[in-house]
Amino acid sequence: MERHTLASLALITILVSLVGAQSNVDDFLANYSTSGEQQYYADTVANWNVAVNLDDDSLPGLAAQADADLAEWEQMMAAQATAQFGDLSSINDTSKKRQLKMIQTVGLNLTSTDTILLSTLIINMTTVFNTNRICPWSNLTREPNCSMPFQKWWRIDPEMFDRMSHSRDYDELAYVWTAWRNISALNKEYFEQYVDLSNKGARQGGFKDTGDYWRSLFESEDFKNLMDQTFQEILPLYEELHTYIRRKLLAQYPGRFKTSAIPAHILGNMWAQEWTDLGDFTTPFPDIATVDVTAEMLAQNYTPLKMFHVADDFYQSLGLIKMNDGFWNNSIIEQPENRSIVCHASAWDFVNGQDFRVKMCTKVNMADLVTIHHEMGHIEYYMQYAKQPLPFRNGANPGFHEAIGDTMALSVVTPQHLQKIGLLNSTSSNEQDINFLFKQALGKVAFLPFGYLIDVWRWSVFDGTYNSSTYNTGWWDLRTKYQGIVPPNDRPVDAFDAGSKSHVIDSTPYISYFFSEIAQFQFYEAMCKAANQTDALYKCDFYQSKAAGDLFSGMLQLGNSQPWPQAMQKITGQQNLDASAISEYFKPLRDWLRNENVKAGDCYGWDYTWPDAVTKNLNTPRCGSTLA
Ligand code: X8Z
Numbered sequence: 001m002e003r004h005t006l007a008s009l010a011l012i013t014i015l016v017s018l019v020g021a022q023s024n025v026d027d028f029l030a031n032y033s034t035s036g037e038q039q040y041y042a043d044t045v046a047n048w049n050v051a052v053n054l055d056d057d058s059l060p061g062l063a064a065q066a067d068a069d070l071a072e073w074e075q076m077m078a079a080q081a082t083a084q085f086g087d088l089s090s091i092n093d094t095s096k097k098r099q100l101k102m103i104q105t106v107g108l109n110l111t112s113t114d115t116i117l118l119s120t121l122i123i124n125m126t127t128v129f130n131t132n133r134i135c136p137w138s139n140l141t142r143e144p145n146c147s148m149p150f151q152k153w154w155r156i157d158p159e160m161f162d163r164m165s166h167s168r169d170y171d172e173l174a175y176v177w178t179a180w181r182n183i184s185a186l187n188k189e190y191f192e193q194y195v196d197l198s199n200k201g202a203r204q205g206g207f208k209d210t211g212d213y214w215r216s217l218f219e220s221e222d223f224k225n226l227m228d229q230t231f232q233e234i235l236p237l238y239e240e241l242h243t244y245i246r247r248k249l250l251a252q253y254p255g256r257f258k259t260s261a262i263p264a265h266i267l268g269n270m271w272a273q274e275w276t277d278l279g280d281f282t283t284p285f286p287d288i289a290t291v292d293v294t295a296e297m298l299a300q301n302y303t304p305l306k307m308f309h310v311a312d313d314f315y316q317s318l319g320l321i322k323m324n325d326g327f328w329n330n331s332i333i334e335q336p337e338n339r340s341i342v343c344h345a346s347a348w349d350f351v352n353g354q355d356f357r358v359k360m361c362t363k364v365n366m367a368d369l370v371t372i373h374h375e376m377g378h379i380e381y382y383m384q385y386a387k388q389p390l391p392f393r394n395g396a397n398p399g400f401h402e403a404i405g406d407t408m409a410l411s412v413v414t415p416q417h418l419q420k421i422g423l424l425n426s427t428s429s430n431e432q433d434i435n436f437l438f439k440q441a442l443g444k445v446a447f448l449p450f451g452y453l454i455d456v457w458r459w460s461v462f463d464g465t466y467n468s469s470t471y472n473t474g475w476w477d478l479r480t481k482y483q484g485i486v487p488p489n490d491r492p493v494d495a496f497d498a499g500s501k502s503h504v505i506d507s508t509p510y511i512s513y514f515f516s517e518i519a520q521f522q523f524y525e526a527m528c529k530a531a532n533q534t535d536a537l538y539k540c541d542f543y544q545s546k547a548a549g550d551l552f553s554g555m556l557q558l559g560n561s562q563p564w565p566q567a568m569q570k571i572t573g574q575q576n577l578d579a580s581a582i583s584e585y586f587k588p589l590r591d592w593l594r595n596e597n598v599k600a601g602d603c604y605g606w607d608y609t610w611p612d613a614v615t616k617n618l619n620t621p622r623c624g625s626t627l628a
């Protein structure tokens, strides 16, 4: 054949294959969504079954097998997408291209045998975490009483949590805190194996390590740096709170500690991640009517079901999608008496457009009312993006997912709103405002360094900076550096204190909660504007505002169809993660705390040398290694 004929033949072939490729793409994507729904459904059912019944030994094997089946299917689809569409340079449609790119990316790429092993390791750790018990503490002998029958020993949830929140006995707190970490150490070897295997999968999936893969879900250049800069921005606010709380704790536990960093076990929470339960002896104006509605909820005979309906009503008042029959029929909202379950609250998408469930061991108190709004936020997001093609049925990034319900809760917990739903009858005053912001800060501001450091630690484990012999020293370096806390006793060489936190052993990324804690204030601010709320940001309640609801659902419906800055733009009008909304919200409290701290002549910070930028604007002395 002649050359020019050959060339035109080739051109025709390319044209034909391009047209063919377009319809192939549509077929491929349609098939991906249909068969994927079945794959995801089967896998979600198998994992749900384990989480709601840890006593049945036959279930973990089924879940691990389901995980392997799903992984195998994903690998097959990835291989097909690559074989058919190569590097996607011939695909012009950005949405289809994005879907195919996602399908081609297999995060953890492991053989079936390895996937089963990895899933089994995680389930084993989860089982150790949720089924072990410790001897109850005896107030009489002031030591643990192991002569009690095993059924009366303390579980992590609710007994240990309850003691960490409500005991004001320094020694009992140290006992529970330490005993729980003795149990956590049982998982150390499983965790080492998990790290190796998960890293193997990430490398085979084309990533440097598991941390690299997890960070990739945020689609941000230099994500580590973005997180660090954001943290530095809010650090001065945290330092004010830390200084104030330390002074209160020194008064509460006289002579029990001398370090400038606070002992980790007296902050009212197993991990010192939120300090809300210290409210009783730290509230700025104790004589003013409380902003905590737990007592009122109990007085009004609230039940877990009633609490879920309060949350559902709030979402509906904005014109958002209400919880469906399947949700009400299949969710587990109370701890069963006859079997162990994973009590840590979670929200499940069965990926068939209908089946959405929450699993939660609800207690009747204000904190759990907030958690219900958090979980329902996940469900609302699932429902809002259910019509997207399968690859896009995800949060704009994992941090967005954590922020949805919290945004709602910011409105719900305002005294203004609690009054509307009959849980508070108070007149607003400046003192009450400070009490309210203080309670919010014990939850949100105290959380910031914790939310940040968990994955700083895990990224360092995955990239090999920490190995099993430095897990614990690395952990405490970060806990002291970022949170300004220290362990109440010398930690044993084989301790695995990071493993005391559920997300670490069940392989749930955590930086999303830090991202969320900043982003939720941006969402809240945008919705408050839409609802024409013009008073101070922290007073805004956008209850019943369809305009706020429309703004929100517009963003939610996008799912992960565009990179997150687009979703951010859709709701806030700009594309960045930005700490100015959270700063504005807490401004009156920050000024108040600062005044108190300066009045008391207290030093700021703890043993660590902080960047200049942070210390410059503080005119009080920095702390040395011990308090003067
Ligand atoms: O795990 C959760 C939710 C489920 S996604 C209850 N949270 C983090 C935690 O408990 O450690 C919400 C706040 C932080």
Ligand code: ZN
Binding pocket: 374, 375, 378, 401, 402
């Ligand atoms: Zn969540």
